[in-house]
Amino acid sequence: MLTREQPVAALEASATSSTLLDIHKIAKSFGKNVVLRGISLQVAEGEFLTILGESGSGKTTLLRIIAGFESATSGELWMGGERLDRLPPYKRRVNTVFQHYALFPHLTVEQNVGYGLRVAKHSASEIDAQVEQALARVKMTAYAKAKPSKISGGQQQRVALARALVKRPQLLLLDEPLSALDANLRRQMQLELKSLQREVGISFVFVTHDQDEAMVMSDRIALLRAGELEQVATPREIYSRPATSYAAQFIGHTNLLRADVRDGVAHCGSLFWTSQLPDGSALLSLRPENIEVAAPSGVPGKVRFRGKLRHKAFHGASELLQIECADGLLFSVRTEARSDWQGELEFEFDPADAFPVRNSEAA
Amino acid sequence: MFSRAYRAVVTVPPLLWVTVFLLIPYALMFCYSFWMVSTSQTIVHSWSLANYRQLLTVDVYWQTLLRSMWIAARVMLFSLLLGYPLAYFLSFYAGAKKDLFYQLVIIPLWVSYLVRAYAWKTILGSDGVLNTLLQYVHLTKHPLEFLLYSPFAVVLTLTHIYTPFTFLPIYASLEHIPRNLVEASSDLGASPAQTFWRVIFPLSIPGVLAGATFAFVLSLGDFLAPLLLGGPSGIMISNIVVSLFGAAYNWPLGAAISLCMLVLVVSLLFVSERLEKKWSFS
The missing domain is CATH 3.40.50.300 (P-loop containing nucleotide triphosphate hydrolases)
Known part of the structure; x- marks a missing residue:
């Protein structure tokens, strides 16, 4: 040696x-x-x-x-x-x-x-x-x-x-x-x-x-x-x-969004927002608690979506809702616990909370 | 629930078997042991303790009983000394070859006892394999006489025959020791020797007790090895019982000796079981 x-x-x-x-x-x-x-x-x-x-x-x-x-x-x-x-x-x-x-x-x-x-x-x-x-x-x-x-x-x-x-x-x-x-x-x-x-x-x-x-x-x-x-x-x-994406999913709940970035705009299904990310496809982690029920008057800079309530899970202080949008996108949303969540609902999130993650699928 | 008929079918035959072949013979033996043989060679049904007195006072009987116990004790010791390391090696170090080694230990049990005893006769005899070899390499001039027809030959043969019986319970108890205890001991700073003496050995004591009991009890009552290999100096108590029931025609004395043996063995089993319980922690 x-x-x-x-x-x-x-x-x-x-x-x-x-x-x-x-x-x-x-x-x-x-x-x-x-x-x-x-x-x-x-x-x-x-x-x-x-x-x-x-x-x-x-x-x-x-x-x-x-x-x-x-x-x-x-x-x-x-x-x-x-x-x-x-x-x-x-x-x-x-x-x-x-x-x-x-x-x-x-x-x-x-x-x-x-x-x-x-x-x-x-x-x-x-x-x-x-x-x-x-x-x-x-x-x-x-x-x-x-x-x-x-x-x-x-x-x-x-x-x-x-x-x-x-x-x-x-x-x-x-x-x-x-x-x-x-x-x-x-x-x-x-x-x-x-x-x-x-x-x-x-x-x-x-x-x-x-x-x-x-x-x-x-x-x-x-x-x-x-x-x-x-x-x-x-x-x-x-x-x-x-x-x-593995870390995001393993530690807590998350929504993994597959976005396509073109000329500073991220597209995800029918949703889009301005983005600093480089062009190409990106994987974003959006925590359910970062999605909120949409305010009556739209907040500038936030992304809005509508969807049907598919499922809800009661967690005591909070409730986890499964929302399916018309374009097929599925969202988990953490909201305050209320018994009257039903039908079609509107939500919004700040795109800054959608955190880009490396795709672990290939590993 | 099982039907009455079914319960009768499964319980009556074994009970009958035990009664006819165990309880009645023991009861008869118990009675015989207090009877006497008259001068005209007939058995007199008069009750006395004379047979037991004879057992304690006539040298040949109690000396043979003591010698049998001494032989059995040595067989027990040697089969533990052989069986324990073997079981320990197999359980902890044999790895993937564990099953193969296990079978190799078990295979001798498939060979008839008689064949194995005769095999020792051909090895130990005056013209046997061992003596021939010793003379061939000029280690001895004449055949060694003590090899055959001696307590040595009996102890050797019985050790060979009963070591697997000692090995099995020890192996089973070692296999039951959770391996994380061995790791925990090592983790706490115990050397391999300390781990053996403080953890592995204490936890294998039930197996050691069971194995020791097997070897001692089985050897104590052995009759073939002393008959074939023991010679006059290697006679054991069972040989005496056989001759008392046979040529000597003194069933009462034979029954008295047998009963003493029975009491001895049953108390040994009792004590050993109590000790095993005391040392098991599952």
Whole structure:
């Protein structure tokens, strides 16, 4: 080997001092099945990063590569100036909360939490003190002597969290840890997890297929699709400025408009408006909440359309209407919840809210 | 719901079978064990504990019983030492070849016990494969006598025969261990050895107990291996029972010994089952 051990990725990592983990061109294949196609991603210190993707997108594989349960086919992992991917899992300063918690069934709650310290040969008094503190943090002190089979899913979840955190990792990996909980508990745990992360200040890499969960909890979202990163951005940015049509559709609802731009005018079905976009075809994402019921007197600069109400879905505070125009265009419109939406309706939107996105269909 | 006729058809035959071939013989044996053989070689139906007293006081009986237990204990130990690593390797490291290896372990069970015992006879005998080989390479001048007709031969043969029985429950218990527990242990900083001793082994204890019980109980009652390969020094308790019911014509004493064995084995099974329950966490 002629190349030195410090590749470009590591130099970049040291340039931005807050980078904790540098994922550099990680690729993974299982036989002929390509799961990850060269993922590069940095996790900052103290950051809550969510890897969001559908099942089969490769998100869990990426997490398992960081934890060390799988080895990458190619690429490098750097953490603290050290090649992480060459260490076995038990030598990495990374801990994992598993999807099904993976608590040791033959050990009590406190023995589970103390496990990582016991194998590291800490003194008994130190283990006791740390375990007590960790159990208090997740409010599980009362169950210290219970076996995992005797406590509920949410409680097992907390124990798994305490067990990982007691090791004081630099990075905590969470593999869909909330997916087995029912909706109420899940929302509660999302908030608890987020505040816990702020409290301990450890970087979290959280894997989920649930876009709402990703939006609620994350500092940044890395959207993974078929082994490739579609977009990495804050929840706000990814929602308001989706890079691709896939990102626009996966994060929240959207209307994808196929427009034809000619001489500064965008044409979409029978609608048209002036546009800054270059000539040619464009794909635009228009969020349902950016379409409004048309004002009686037309607002200059807004695009108006009429359509028939095809379907409505009640969401409590708001309602999602499906509108079909005469030219065949379909729109989702989010409006205030009213029981009397019916028949033909008129709407308008500001063309500035129609955000151009890259077409992901080809990918 | 099933009809009365159907329930009768499915329950009566097995009950009848158990009664005729198990309960009645045991009851008879129980009675016999308190009876006596008279000087005129007839069985006298008078009740006494003389047979049990004989079992405890006549050296050959209790010594053979102890030797049988010692042989069974060694068979248990060796088949665990062979069966556990084999099961562990298959369950955790054999990968795609798992099923093939599994079949290879099982195949010997299809071969008759007798054939396998005779095979050891041809291997261990004075003119056997092993002695011939040892002399051929000049490691020994004369055939090694202790190889055949000795407790050694019995332990070796029984270990060979019962290792698959030990392997199977251990393998089953290892296969039941969720693999994410192994990953969790490694994730928490445990070395592979620590993971084995702190997670894998404790969770495989029910299988170990079941396998150990199989090997011990089956060897304890074995009669063919000592008969074919044991010689005078390798006699086991079943051989004595057989001769008491046969040539010696002392059914009452044979019944008393059998009953003691039965009590011993049933209590072992009971204890082992309790322990297995205590160590299972599903």
